């Protein structure tokens with residue numbers, strides 16, 4: 710596989726990211742949503758890139774004590790290679806380095822791949838938000854990782 714580097718998202722990454730988003734979610738974010746998160750207060754956005762293109766991304770927003778992961782996706786051709794794990798590890802390291810004690814996220818209850826990833830990284834189930842996803846009415850599992858014992 711090509712060398713994959715993790716670094717901050719740049720504006721020029723957005724067309725690749727939109728493509729991955731469309732391939733990854735039934736109700737993909739539009740460009741306005743991406744830009745609002747990217748430019749919003751406390752934003753931290755990471756891209757996984759080869760020499761040719763962006764192959765994955767993770768977007769988050771930091772609050773005082775909490776880093777909230779808002780989006781994570783990897784291009785289908787680049788899945789099962791540990792890229793999502795590296796993106797989330799880098800986010801957790803960023804949270805630790807900015808004195809945030811918790812990384813928080815929501816995941817669809819039926820998203821087995823993402824839930825396996827998060828559980829294997831030390832995220833713990835907190836609660837269920839019933840009917841959280843408007844498109845399907847699906848429930849969300851809320852999960853957290855405490856950075857002091859993050860992996």
Ligand SMILES: CC(C)(COP(=O)(O)OP(=O)(O)OC[C@H]1O[C@@H](n2cnc3c(N)ncnc32)[C@H](O)[C@@H]1OP(=O)(O)O)[C@@H](O)C(=O)NCCC(=O)NCCS
Pocket residue numbers: 733734780781782783784787788789790791792793794795815816817820821822823825826827829
């Ligand atoms: C979920 C997703 C980000 C995983 O990306 P990835 O780069 O393939 O994941 P990794 O290779 O880093 O996998 C790390 C771990 O996640 C779990 N995992 C990943 N894909 C899995 C799958 N299809 N089934 C079960 N477990 C899976 C495994 O525990 C894996 O560890 P292992 O390789 O040692 O078995 C990717 O499948 C994706 O983009 N899905 C669509 C978008 C999405 O659901 N995003 C998450 C929203 S909360």
